[in-house]
Amino acid sequence: MPRWKLTTEFTFDSAHYIKDYDGPCGRMHGHSYRVQVEATSNQLHPSEHCPHPVMVADFRSLRWAKKDVTKGGLDHGVLNEILPPEYETTAEMIAKYIYDVTKKRVPEGVKLKVRVSETTNSWVEYEDDDS
Numbered sequence: 001m002p003r004w005k006l007t008t009e010f011t012f013d014s015a016h017y018i019k020d021y022d023g024p025c026g027r028m029h030g031h032s033y034r035v036q037v038e039a040t041s042n043q044l045h046p047s048e049h050c051p052h053p054v055m056v057a058d059f060r061s062l063r064w065a066k067k068d069v070t071k072g073g074l075d076h077g078v079l080n081e082i083l084p085p086e087y088e089t090t091a092e093m094i095a096k097y098i099y100d101v102t103k104k105r106v107p108e109g110v111k112l113k114v115r116v117s118e119t120t121n122s123w124v125e126y127e128d129d130d131s
């Protein structure tokens, strides 16, 4: 079936440490996280800001994590203090957290893929099952 795929990319800067990690990642340090969010759908929807069914999902609902931590995003915060305790602050779990929060903000039926990078040469992906 034909479908639309939106992709948006943004960065945020935050501090974190990996609990009980025996090595440098266990000490507080920072990253410029790069995030890509893909939203796929075979139908279009209205959004909070537009009453007409003309978009897969509002780009604003895909880019919330870029906002300052005091405004509900992840920028310039300590991820260990922002993420609920069931999420560790590995790139894997940051991707899952962004996925989980974004999923609640996009219309039902929109498939998501979230990629997170802490460094220029490594990425993690978390996505909906295609089956």
Ligand SMILES: [Zn+2]
Binding pocket: 016, 025, 029, 030, 031, 118
């Ligand atoms: Zn790190």
